[in-house]
Every structure is written in structure tokens, then in C-alpha cells.
Amino acid sequence: MSEHSAGRVPDPFTPVGAPAGALGGSELAHESGLEVKARSQWAYARIRFFRHKLAVASLVILIVAALVAVFAEQVAPYGFDEFDFEHVVSPPTTEGWHLFGTDQLGRDYLSRVIFGLRTSLWVALLVATVATVIGTVVGAVAGYYGGVVDNLLMRLVDLILVVPFLVVLLVLSQYLGHGKPLRVGIIVALLIWVGLARIVRGTFLSLREKEFVEAAKAAGAGDTRIMFRHMLPSTVGPIVVTMTLLIATAILLEAALSFLGFGVQPPTPALGKLIGEGAGEGFSSWWLVTFPGIVIVMLALAVNFIGDGLRDALDPQQRTRA
Amino acid sequence: MLTYVIRRLFYSTIVLLAASVLVFWGMSFVTSPIGFLRMQPGFSEQTIQNITERKHLDDPIYVRYGYWVKDMVTNKFGTETVSDLPIWPDLQRAMGHTLQLIVAAELLAILLAVGIGVYSALRQYSAFDYAATTFSFVGLAMPVFWLALMLQILFVNIYLWFDVRIFYVASLNSVDPGTGIHFVLDRAQHLALPIIVLAVANIATYSRFMRAAMLEVVNSDYVRTARAKGLPERRVTMSHAFRNALIPLVTLVALNFGGLLSGAVITETVFALDGMGTFFITRLNAGDPYPVMAFLMVSAVFVIVFNLIADLAYGWLDPRVRLE
Numbered sequence: 001m002s003e004h005s006a007g008r009v010p011d012p013f014t015p016v017g018a019p020a021g022a023l024g025g026s027e028l029a030h031e032s033g034l035e036v037k038a039r040s041q042w043a044y045a046r047i048r049f050f051r052h053k054l055a056v057a058s059l060v061i062l063i064v065a066a067l068v069a070v071f072a073e074q075v076a077p078y079g080f081d082e083f084d085f086e087h088v089v090s091p092p093t094t095e096g097w098h099l100f101g102t103d104q105l106g107r108d109y110l111s112r113v114i115f116g117l118r119t120s121l122w123v124a125l126l127v128a129t130v131a132t133v134i135g136t137v138v139g140a141v142a143g144y145y146g147g148v149v150d151n152l153l154m155r156l157v158d159l160i161l162v163v164p165f166l167v168v169l170l171v172l173s174q175y176l177g178h179g180k181p182l183r184v185g186i187i188v189a190l191l192i193w194v195g196l197a198r199i200v201r202g203t204f205l206s207l208r209e210k211e212f213v214e215a216a217k218a219a220g221a222g223d224t225r226i227m228f229r230h231m232l233p234s235t236v237g238p239i240v241v242t243m244t245l246l247i248a249t250a251i252l253l254e255a256a257l258s259f260l261g262f263g264v265q266p267p268t269p270a271l272g273k274l275i276g277e278g279a280g281e282g283f284s285s286w287w288l289v290t291f292p293g294i295v296i297v298m299l300a301l302a303v304n305f306i307g308d309g310l311r312d313a314l315d316p317q318q319r320t321r322a
Numbered sequence: 323m324l325t326y327v328i329r330r331l332f333y334s335t336i337v338l339l340a341a342s343v344l345v346f347w348g349m350s351f352v353t354s355p356i357g358f359l360r361m362q363p364g365f366s367e368q369t370i371q372n373i374t375e376r377k378h379l380d381d382p383i384y385v386r387y388g389y390w391v392k393d394m395v396t397n398k399f400g401t402e403t404v405s406d407l408p409i410w411p412d413l414q415r416a417m418g419h420t421l422q423l424i425v426a427a428e429l430l431a432i433l434l435a436v437g438i439g440v441y442s443a444l445r446q447y448s449a450f451d452y453a454a455t456t457f458s459f460v461g462l463a464m465p466v467f468w469l470a471l472m473l474q475i476l477f478v479n480i481y482l483w484f485d486v487r488i489f490y491v492a493s494l495n496s497v498d499p500g501t502g503i504h505f506v507l508d509r510a511q512h513l514a515l516p517i518i519v520l521a522v523a524n525i526a527t528y529s530r531f532m533r534a535a536m537l538e539v540v541n542s543d544y545v546r547t548a549r550a551k552g553l554p555e556r557r558v559t560m561s562h563a564f565r566n567a568l569i570p571l572v573t574l575v576a577l578n579f580g581g582l583l584s585g586a587v588i589t590e591t592v593f594a595l596d597g598m599g600t601f602f603i604t605r606l607n608a609g610d611p612y613p614v615m616a617f618l619m620v621s622a623v624f625v626i627v628f629n630l631i632a633d634l635a636y637g638w639l640d641p642r643v644r645l646e
Contacts, residue, residue, distance in 0.1 A: 155337070162334075162622055163341050166587050167602060171345065171614065174606055248463070255465045256588055260603070272465065279471050283478040283491075290475075293468035300463035 048313040055309020058302035065299060069118040076111035080269050083107060092287055101287035103278070113292050116269040120254055120299075123185045123264070127250035130189035132243045135196030136235075140227050142197070143204025150201070157194045165191065169253070173262040181270070184263050188253050196242045203235045237314035244307035248300045255296050271296050323637075327630070334626040338619070345618055346387050349611040356380065358609050362404060377403055377612075390615065399616035402605075409616045413601060417583070417620065419494060420590070420597035423513060424582040427520035432575060435525045439532025440564060443540060454529060461526030470519045470592040477515065489514045492594040516593045520586060524578065531574055535567040569639045573632045580628025584621035 039047075050056055068075050077097050078084070084106040087093070092101045100109035142153040160168070172187050207213060208231075216230045255272030257263035264270040266277075271292045278288025356379050359370045374380055378389050393400030398410035442451040474491040481487055490496070490512045499508040539545060540563050548558045587599030594600070598617065605613040637643045 155340075158337055159341055159344070162337050162625055163345070163618060165581070165585075167584055167618060167621065168345075170587075170603070170606055171349065174609075252463075252465050256467060259465075259467050260588065260591060272467075275465075275468055275471065283475045284482075286475045286479070289468070289471045293465065293472065296465055296468065297460065297463050301459060304459065304463060 045313040049309050052309035052312060054305045058305035058309075061298065061302045062306065065117060065302075066121060068114055069121045072114050072118050076108075076114040078108040078111040080112045080115035081107060081267055082111070089281075089285055091285075100291040101285070103285070103288055104281055109274070109278075109288060109291060112269045112274055113271070113295055116271045116274050116292060117295060117299075119181050119264055119268055119270040120251060120272070120296075123181050123188075123254045123270070124247050124250040126182070126185035127189045127192070127254070128243050128246040130186060131193040131246055131250075132196060132239065134189065135193035135242075136200050136232070136239060138193065139197040139200025139202075140204055140232065140235075143201040144208060144223065144227050144231070146205070146208070153197070154201070157197060160191060160194050166256070169257065170260070170262055173257065181264050181268065184254060184257060185250075188250055188257070192246060192249060192253070196239065196246070199238050199242060200235055203238065204231060207231045207234055240314060241307055241311045244303060244310055248303040248307070251296060251300050251303065327634070330630055330633075334630070338622055338626065341622060342615065342619060343387065346390060346611070346615060347383060349614070350383050350386070358403070361609070373403060373406075376406065390612070393612075394616070394619065399619070400612060402613055403610045404608075409613050413598075413613070413616055413620065416596060416598045416601040419595060420583060420586060420599070422509075423516055423590075423595065423597060424520065424579070424586060426513065427517045428524065428575065428579055428582070430517060431521040431524035431528055432571075434521070435528030436532055436568070436571070438525070438529040440536050440559075440567070442529070442533045443536035443567075444559060446537065451533075454533070458526035458530050461522050464522070466519060466523060467588045467592050469522060470515070470589060473515050473519065474592070487511075491515060494595055513595075516586075516589050516595060519589050519592075520582075527578075528571060528574065532567065532571055535570045536563065539563045539567045569636070572639060573636045576628050576632035576635060580625040580632075583624045584617070 084098070084102060086106070087095065087098055087102050088106040089104055090098055090102045090106075092099055098108050098110065100113055102108055138153055138157075142150040169187065169191055172190070173184065204227075213226060213230060216226050221230070251271075254263055254270065255275070258270045258272035259276040261276070264273055266273070274292040275289050275296075278285065278292065281288055356370070356374060359365060359373055359379070378386055381389075390400070398408070399413070401408050438454050442448075442454045445451055477489050477491055488511075492512075494509065494512055495505070496508050496512075499505045540559070545558060545563050548562045549555075553562070583598055584602070586597065587602060589595075590597040590599035591603060598621070602614065602617045605617065
């Protein structure tokens with residue numbers, strides 16, 4: 001929808017007396033005695049998102065987590081492989097500021113969690129980005145060209161869906177090699193783009209028949225230009241939402257892989273790995289399992305809430321309701 | 323209908339074959355099977371020779387694939403590379419154990435989730451509804467293995483502090499499980515925690531789904547009609563709304579159940595259960611492609627069959643759906 005029509009919609013949230021928009025819609029507003037500010041679709045989306053309190057709180061949490069991860073060296077009280085032989089297997093204590101306790105080697109688990117956060121967030125972002133690019137391109141090509149291309153690509157999707165997910169993941173990491181966060185990320189990404197590809201394909205199938213695509217074709221635009229300059233912007237909403245949810249999936253998958261020993265290898269700490277190592281030290285040191293897990297749950301929850309907020313914000317159907 | 327089933331099965335067979343070629347090729351491509359034998363400690367050249375001959379390992383890959391297909395069809399997936407022990411009995415036992423686990427977990431999840439979902443929908447925005455929503459959000463954000471470990475820690479420490487054994491935290495049975503009812507009770511005490519762990523994530527998904535379906539039905543016209551003609555509320559919700567709201571859940575459960583046979587890998591690993599997941603992980607770590615292939619085929623068939631059941635059930639329950 002253009003800014004033009006957006007300005008015409010009576011918006012209950014605009015304070016009366018707000019400066020009138022420059023677009024045609026405001027004339028109508030003047031006549032009826034209402035002054036309505038014209039806003040772009042993005043402005044509306046932003047307003048709707050910021051009204052979703054859980055999503056905003058989650059965004060703050062995620063930003064803080066990202067900052068902590070980036071500045072891990074400065075934030076963490078200890079290094080991730082620094083030994084404190086005076087506090088070995090210590091439950092959470094303020095003595096020496098081992099707030100998350102220490103393991104058998106006297107390594108501070110708060111610091112390890114902070115460095116693990118860095119690895120896990122980096123892998124999750126990588127996974128989501130790579131998977132989104134693959135999913136979008138495959139879905140766009142399949143939906144735009146249709147026919148044989150579509151058929152072939154969708155059979156590939158079926159193939160990936162029919163073979164048990166975790167199994168392929170483990171086989172791939174066993175045989176392609178694992179250990180480096182980058183590799184783990186790419187392996188996971190190679191498998192989780194399929195859902196997004198189906199969504200993008202669906203939208204492209206219906207967009208293909210729209211007049212503006214026909215117009216672009218008549219104007220002589222090439223296929224690539226039509227796909228990515230004309231059709232893709234109309235699909236941004238679902239893509240952004242799916243990408244957010246992919247981050248949550250990636251966080252959980254990376255944790256599971258690392259836990260099973262197929263993910264990031266030591267000495268690099270990752271959140272799932274930390275839980276695995278903690279469990280390896282026996283059931284009495286509960287803190288080693290508990291805290292990294294709570295961080296994972298918080299991350300996944302935050303990302304899911306943001307995804308929810310974005311879904312509500314980017315869905316143009318919800319313009320009036322929000 | 324019959325043509326639909328036949329066409330689906332035919333099409334699935336092709337996908338299955340393609341998947342098997344891909345995986346077989348992929349696995350042999352990355353580690354050569356003879357190289358795999360040389361990595362085994364303490365194998366004489368003669369042993370390697372024998373195994374190579376028995377498994378036709380020096381033939382080109384398409385010939386080996388052919389032998390594998392032949393073994394699969396005529397000899398129940400054949401034998402493991404090194405030990406030459408048959409694969410099928412192990413796999414069958416593991417499947418039996420996993421089925422016990424997933425059927426129980428699924429039944430528990432369905433019962434609870436249907437209750438929670440329906441009640442949340444009927445009391446939308448009540449305290450119960452918010453609590454259920456929170457539960458499912460947390461349930462979906464929680465790594466399965468973490469929940470499993472937390473429960474293990476909890477019950478081990480209960481045992482250590484109070485000397486009360488409520489649930490066991492590992493393996494399928496005690497060393498001496500007894501017979502008859504004692505055996506069953508022992509098994510239940512061992513399986514309780516894995517069942518809970520598997521059920522939690524499913525309850526989270528199913529109850530959200532059930533709530534949404536129920537809300538949609540409750541606000542539909544025919545339910546209003548039922549109310550308008552003066553039916554008691556209980557009758558309206560239970561026999562008019564509830565039965566239709568169940569239909570989408572049936573599809574979801576069938577789809578999900580198909581993936582569970584191979585999807586319980588993590589739970590089985592944490593609780594050291596002798597099931598499909600453990601079978602797969604140990605064989606994969608050993609590096610032997612043949613049992614891994616057998617596992618893949620069985621789980622993929624399970625997925626395909628339950629996908630088909632999901633679609634058929636939907637067509638059968640909802641007469642508006644036509645299967646073509």
C-alpha cells in the first residue's frame with residue numbers, strides 16, 4: 001500500500017493537532033475537521049512493533065546480550081579458560097564473584113557463559129542469514145519461473161523434509177567435519193532453509209499474476225530485476241518474521257549439536273557445550289547445567305517474542321486493528 | 323481414493339530411493355569404506371581383505387549401492403561391516419523400545435494438550451489462559467536435553483537427600499527387574515522422565531494449536547445457531563464445537579508422530595535408553611555406513627507413512643476436503 005492511501009486511513013493513535021501530512025490524504029482530513037499525518041508503511045510497522053511491550057522488552061534483552069557477547073573480554077570477570085584453584089567446584093558465590101559457580105578446574109562459569117554466548121549468537125546469526133538467503137532465492141526462483149524449475153526445486157525440498165532432520169544434521173557434521181563455529185553454522189543453515197523457501201514460493205506464485213509485474217515486464221525489466229526489485233519487497237514481511245524465528249531454531253539446534261558433541265569443539269565455549277560439560281561433572285554440580293540453560297531459554301524466548309511482535313507489526317492486514 | 327494412495331506411495335518410493343542414493347553416495351564419498359577399515363585398531367591385512375571381499379568394498383560405488391539394495395530387500399539390511407552381525411535384530415529391538423517411549427509420550431501430550439487447549443479457548447484471556455500461553459512459550463524455547471538434565475539432577479538429588487527413589491534417571495530397566503507386574507512397574511519408573519521430557523515440547527505445540535482451532539470453531543456461525551436454538555452450553559461446546567476443533571489436531575499429531583521415531587535421539591541419549599536414537603548415534607560414531615543406512619530407511623518410511631496417514635485422516639474427518 002502506498003503512503004497515499006495510508007494517509008487516508010483515520011488513525012486513532014495520532015494525536016489530534018499533529019502536523020498534517022504533505023500528501024493528498026490530508027485534504028480530505030481537513031474537510032472532515034480531522035488532521036491526519038501521512039506515514040509510510042514502515043512508520044506504521046514501527047509504531048505497531050513498539051506497542052508490543054513483550055517484543056520491545058525482548059529486543060532490549062537481546063541487544064544487551066549482543067553487547068555482552070561483543071565486549072566479552074571487557075565484561076567477563078575472568079577468561080573462559082582461566083583457572084582459580086582456590087575455588088574449585090564451587091556453587092554460585094560472591095566470594096571471588098563466581099556468580100554462576102565454577103567447575104572442576106576452577107573455571108568461572110559466568111565468564112564461560114559470556115564467551116559461550118558470543119559463539120552461540122554468532123552461529124545463530126550466521127545460520128539465519130545463510131538460510132534466509134538460500135530460502136529466499138530458491139523460493140523466489142521456484143515461484144517465479146514455475147513449471148519444471150519449480151517442480152525440481154520443490155522435490156529437493158521434499159527430499160530434505162522426508163529424511164529425519166537431526167539425523168541428516170549429524171551425518172553431515174560427521175562427514176563434512178565440524179568444530180569451527182563457521183562450519184557448524186553452515187551445516188545447520190543448509191538444512192533449515194526449506195520452510196522459508198516454501199513461504200516465499202507461495203507468495204511469488206500469487207504475485208506473479210499481479211498487474212505491477214506485468215507492467216514491469218512490459219517496461220522491459222529482466223527476470224532478476226523483476227524478482228528482486230519488484231516482487232521481493234512485497235515479501236519482506238514474512239521473510240523477516242521467518243528469519244527471526246530461524247534464529248531461535250538455530251540457537252536451540254546449535255545447542256543440541258554441541259551437546260551431542262557434533263557442534264563447536266573445545267576450547268571454544270558454546271552454550272550447549274557448556275551444559276554438556278557441566279553434566280559430565282556429575283549431578284551434584286547443578287549450577288553448571290542450570291545457568292547456561294537459563295541463558296539459552298532467555299535468548300530463545302526473546303527472539304520468539306520479537307518474531308511475534310514483528311509478525312503483528314508487518315502484517316498490513318492488521319493496520320486498523322493494531 | 324485408492325489411486326490417490328497408490329500414487330502417493332509410488333511417489334514416496336522415488337523420494338526414498340533418491341534419499342538413499344544421496345546418503346549412500348555422500349557417506350562413501352567422504353570416507354572411503356576401505357579407509358574406514360584401516361582406521362580400526364588391530365586389524366590385520368588379512369581381516370581387511372576378508373571384509374573387503376565380503377562387503378564388495380573394492381567395487382565401484384554404484385555396484386556397492388546395488389549390493390546394498392539387494393541386501394536390504396532380500397536380507398533385511400544385511401550385516402554390519404566389521405562384526406558381520408545382522409543389523410535387523412538390533413534395529414528391531416531398538417524400535418520396540420522407542421515405540422514404547424513415543425507412544426506413551428504422545429498419549430500423555432494429547433490428553434493434557436487437548437484439555438489445556440479447550441479450557442484456554444473457553445476461558446480466553448483468563449489467568450489460566452495466560453499461564454498456559456506462558457508455559458507453551460517457555461516449553462518451546464527450552465532445549466530438550468536441558469530439561470532432561472534438569473529433571474535428572476532433581477531426581478538424583480531427591481534420591482540422595484531423602485533416600486526415596488521416585489524415578490530412575492537412566493537406562494530401560496534395573497539390573498534385576500523381576501517379572502510380570504514388577505517388570506512393568508520397573509520399566510515405568512525408568513521411562514517416566516523421558517516420557518515427560520518428550521511430552522513437554524509436544525504439549526506446548528498441541529495446546530496452542532488446540533486453543534486456536536477451538537477459538538475459531540467457537541466463533542463460527544453454526545455454533546451460534548446451536549446456541550440460538552437453545553441447546554445447553556455443554557452440548558454446544560462438547561458435541562458441536564469440540565469435535566470439529568479436533569480435526570486439525572489429528573493431522574498435526576500424525577505428522578509429528580512420524581518424525582518422532584528418529585526424533586527422540588536427544589532424549590534417548592541423555593537417558594541412556596537402548597532405542598533408535600542410541601542405535602543411530604553409536605553406529606554413526608563407529609563410522610559404519612550400513613547400519614546408518616538401515617536406520618535412515620526405517621525412519622524415512624515411518625515419516626512417509628505417517629504423512630500419508632495425516633492426509634488420509636484429514637480427508638476422512640473433514641468431508642469438505644477432496645483428495646486427488
